[in-house]
Amino acid sequence: MKRFGIFGIVILILTLVITGCEQKKASVLIIGDSISLGYTPFVQEELKEMAEVLHNPGNAQHTGTGLDSIQSWIGTENWDIIHFNWGLWDLCYRHPDSEVQGNRDKINGWITFELEDYGAQLDSIVQIMQQSTDAKLIFLVTTYVPEQEAGRHAEDAVRYNAVAKRIMQARGVIVHDIYEKSKQIHREYGKGTDDVHYLPEGYRELGSEVAAFLRQEMN
Secondary structure (H helix, E strand, C coil): CHHHHHHHHHHHHHHHHHHHHCCCCEEEEEECCHHHHHHHHHHHHHCCCCEEEEECCCCCCCHHHHHHHHHHHHCCCCCCEEEECCCCCCCCEECCCCCCHHHECCCCCEECCCHHHHHHHHHHHHHHHHHHCCCEEEEECCCCCCCCCCCCCHHHHHHHHHHHHHHHHHHCCEEECCHHHHHHHHHHHECCCCCCCECHHHHHHHHHHHHHHHHHHHC
């Protein structure tokens, strides 16, 4: 009985030591639009052994929504990494009479936010984040816009990304430049030459890219 008691204590101590040595999972918040909603489940699956990955509630839409909601999305959680993106909604043209999904219309519509407004609002969001959290901040550039997309000009993705990258450099924020890779993935697994979205295989590929980048930043 005495031996069993000592043996039990030894096992308990070893269990506590092993448990204490296990690395605490990183806490990761992904903020973004429908593209990020598509790839987040794949990121969660790939990083499940090392990170708790959450997405902001719903669609982060454009920088206007970001300014209104960023504080509530960050909350009081002690995030290790916040991986965030805005752009596709900001550069989208819409017209109330358009029958295309989302009222998109780059011919007759109005852009959501001009380049200067996008830059100013994105900069304000970054300042709020830096004041509100000690998390490592990672900005994901806007993904590929195909030429025939109804509400977006393909070249705007490049222009808006250039402004965003300048802001991130000035603020000391890490940039995850996935644009060229997203173009390759879209050509193989995109929903079409008139749609910025992806097939499940495309989101899986994007998720692998994001997971690999996050894994590198967690090491």
